[in-house]
Amino acid sequence: MLRLCINYIFDQTSHHTHGEIMKKIRFMDTSFRDGFQSVFGARVRTKDFLPAVEASVEAGIDHFEFGGGARFQSLFFYCQESAFDMMDQIRLTTGPDVNLQTLARGINVVGLSQQPRDIINMHARLFHKYGTTTIRNFDALNDMRNLDYSGRCIADAGLKHQITITLMGLPPGIEALDVHSAAFYMEKLDDIEKLGIPYDSIVFKDASGTCPPQTVFETIEAARDRVGKDTTLWYHTHDTAGMGTICIMAAIRAGVDGIDLAQAPVSSGTGQPDILTVWHSLRHTGFTLDIDYKKIVRAERVFDECMSKYMIPPEAKRTTPTIVLSPMPGGALTANTMMMRDTNTLHLFPRVIEEMAEVVAKGGYGTSVTPVSQFYFQQAFMNVVQGKWKKIAAGYGNMALGYFGRTPRKPDPEVVALAGKQLNKPVFTGNPLDILEPGIPPAQKMLEENDLPVTDENTFIVATCKNKGLDFLQGNAPLAIYLREEIEKRAAPAEVGESETIVLTISGRGIAIERSKADEAKPVEKEKKAPAPPRRESHGYGKDVVSNTPGRVKRVLLQQGAQVQPDDIVMVIEFMGMENEISSYYNGNISRLCVEKGDFVKEGSVLFAVK
Numbered sequence: 001m002l003r004l005c006i007n008y009i010f011d012q013t014s015h016h017t018h019g020e021i022m023k024k025i026r027f028m029d030t031s032f033r034d035g036f037q038s039v040f041g042a043r044v045r046t047k048d049f050l051p052a053v054e055a056s057v058e059a060g061i062d063h064f065e066f067g068g069g070a071r072f073q074s075l076f077f078y079c080q081e082s083a084f085d086m087m088d089q090i091r092l093t094t095g096p097d098v099n100l101q102t103l104a105r106g107i108n109v110v111g112l113s114q115q116p117r118d119i120i121n122m123h124a125r126l127f128h129k130y131g132t133t134t135i136r137n138f139d140a141l142n143d144m145r146n147l148d149y150s151g152r153c154i155a156d157a158g159l160k161h162q163i164t165i166t167l168m169g170l171p172p173g174i175e176a177l178d179v180h181s182a183a184f185y186m187e188k189l190d191d192i193e194k195l196g197i198p199y200d201s202i203v204f205k206d207a208s209g210t211c212p213p214q215t216v217f218e219t220i221e222a223a224r225d226r227v228g229k230d231t232t233l234w235y236h237t238h239d240t241a242g243m244g245t246i247c248i249m250a251a252i253r254a255g256v257d258g259i260d261l262a263q264a265p266v267s268s269g270t271g272q273p274d275i276l277t278v279w280h281s282l283r284h285t286g287f288t289l290d291i292d293y294k295k296i297v298r299a300e301r302v303f304d305e306c307m308s309k310y311m312i313p314p315e316a317k318r319t320t321p322t323i324v325l326s327p328m329p330g331g332a333l334t335a336n337t338m339m340m341r342d343t344n345t346l347h348l349f350p351r352v353i354e355e356m357a358e359v360v361a362k363g364g365y366g367t368s369v370t371p372v373s374q375f376y377f378q379q380a381f382m383n384v385v386q387g388k389w390k391k392i393a394a395g396y397g398n399m400a401l402g403y404f405g406r407t408p409r410k411p412d413p414e415v416v417a418l419a420g421k422q423l424n425k426p427v428f429t430g431n432p433l434d435i436l437e438p439g440i441p442p443a444q445k446m447l448e449e450n451d452l453p454v455t456d457e458n459t460f461i462v463a464t465c466k467n468k469g470l471d472f473l474q475g476n477a478p479l480a481i482y483l484r485e486e487i488e489k490r491a492a493p494a495e496v497g498e499s500e501t502i503v504l505t506i507s508g509r510g511i512a513i514e515r516s517k518a519d520e521a522k523p524v525e526k527e528k529k530a531p532a533p534p535r536r537e538s539h540g541y542g543k544d545v546v547s548n549t550p551g552r553v554k555r556v557l558l559q560q561g562a563q564v565q566p567d568d569i570v571m572v573i574e575f576m577g578m579e580n581e582i583s584s585y586y587n588g589n590i591s592r593l594c595v596e597k598g599d600f601v602k603e604g605s606v607l608f609a610v611k
Contacts, residue, residue: 022288026063026258027275028101028234029056031303032090033065035266038238038330039316041338042074043481046086048310052303053093056263059295065260066090067132068102069370072110076465076472078480084130084457091131099133101162104154105370106139106146107433111464112371114404116436119463120150124157126460138164138205140372143405144191145431155198162234163192163199166367167219169210171325171357179365179408180211182218189226201232201258206247207369208327209238213250220254236260237272238330242319244273245281252287263300265307269317270330276300311482313337326356327368328377336377338482343550343575344602348384355380362415363400364407375399385549385603392419394579402428439463446470542591542611545584547601551575560593570608573601586610
């Protein structure tokens with residue numbers, strides 16, 4: 001099938017000559033949103049890349065993705081910046097006529113959890129205020145009900161609404177031919193029309209880059225037949241599995257009007273294919289990009305220089321063929337691997353990826369894109385560290401139970417039963433928006449209680465970012481970006497006879513690194529709060545309870561001296577967005593607390609003792 005698709009593309013276009021008029025394919029430059037998310041885990045400061053934005057406009061690019069997705073929360077969480085300020089600065093840099101586009105997650109908008117109607121409406125109005133022209137709106141479950149109210153808010157705010165159908169290739173060995181096929185995606189197009197959702201264009205978004213080229217071709221060809229020649233169709237993919245350019249070629253031949261591309265150094269790998277690569281691939285085909293390639297080359301040089309101070313994770317710039325076995329989105333891959341680096345669990349990544357295929361199938365075949373991709377990754381991680389299906393991650397469990405909307409196909413009944421039991425929730429079949437209380441009043445109350453200005457911006461930040469948003473507004477957010485110079489300093493040998501201490505900020509914690517010639521310049525890392533070494537012998541304190549996962553201590557519920565019995569929850573460990581409740585295994589009293597709120601613990605670290 002793939003050979004037929006490739007042959008069709010080139011056989012049909014090889015007769016074109018240089019004298020013929022070629023069809024110009026529109027493109028959006030995703031470098032400053034998806035590119036940052038895919039390569040740098042979204043941790044990039046605005047001042048560092050504005051010269052690249054200016055150079056890109058000078059090169060003739062007039063359509064950029066510039067916010068939304070993880071580039072909303074990441075500014076507050078890691079960069080000590082406001083996403084609204086970033087959007088303002090980019091609009092000032094590009095001028096008024098450039099199409100600036102953001103990404104929204106349906107009823108999640110730019111949060112990882114669902115937002116109520118008042119916050120969804122506020123999202124559209126605020127993003128219009130801060131320079132947005134178009135919002136691409138998607139739902140990972142392809143439950144078009146989740147795009148109905150949010151889409152109407154976008155249109156009512158005076159913005160262009162690009163409605164999304166999310167694509168994914170099924171891992172080999174999964175027999176589910178009635179899902180994630182061209183026919184399935186046409187079902188979703190039918191749902192959009194039945195609901196009467198207003199839209200200006202349709203995008204087919206493959207966040208993991210795993211949808212086979214033939215399926216891409218058949219889907220867009222069928223969509224073009226369905227909606228006619230006057231409806232704008234767009235296509236988005238990633239190059240993670242190495243199929244990006246050929247899938248774009250298939251989409252173009254099938255009749256797509258526009259595509260997503262990026263500039264080096266964030267192109268290809270986990271990001272979008274490069275503008276120059278696709279421009280060159282279209283030569284002699286009858287299609288072209290409307291660019292001056294020499295100007296694009298100059299813009300990429302400026303961008304590369306801007307980004308030279310940042311550490312690029314090696315996994316972000318390489319093709320990863322095993323992604324087709326378990327679809328991990330490019331936009332989530334580096335965010336996950338960076339968190340795993342933070343917690344010294346990166347060695348588990350291959351096993352987690354292997355586990356994802358079964359997790360996708362048993363979860364109901366939702367598309368692997370935020371937030372569902374995180375649910376898949378979290379559940380796969382739990383299956384690796386705690387045993388298969390011993391612990392249901394909260395997000396995954398709520399998805400299987402229906403609290404995020406309808407999954408494309410019914411989840412595995414055993415998984416649904418486990419989720420219901422562990423989360424103590426029934427199956428839900430209604431509209432998720434109907435069970436969400438208004439979000440503005442509690443957000444404003446939180447602002448008032450903390451003596452912060454009650455503005456729309458601050459309300460939205462707290463509503464979507466919760467306590468981390470509050471930390472930012474109070475000036476307590478960490479700076480947690482990965483600069484090449486600081487990373488290299490950790491391993492650099494000291495001068496002869498020199499001994500020094502370097503303090504870095506990694507994930508918001510100071511790490512002291514002592515080095516000297518005497519110890520062969522080997523870094524010795526000392527955390528501010530070092531948990532007790534992992535052991536099960538209590539040496540008089542009683543019986544130790546150890547952590548079954550790495551992470552940070554989010555809450556300590558019981559103090560030293562408290563009486564406990566098995567299954568009493570003593571503390572909560574947070575890792576990869578999951579909250580893991582730690583219970584006592586024993587009857588007795590807590591004789592020793594080894595950690596406190598905010599401490600990082602490794603798997604096997606002693607948390608407390610019971611005697």
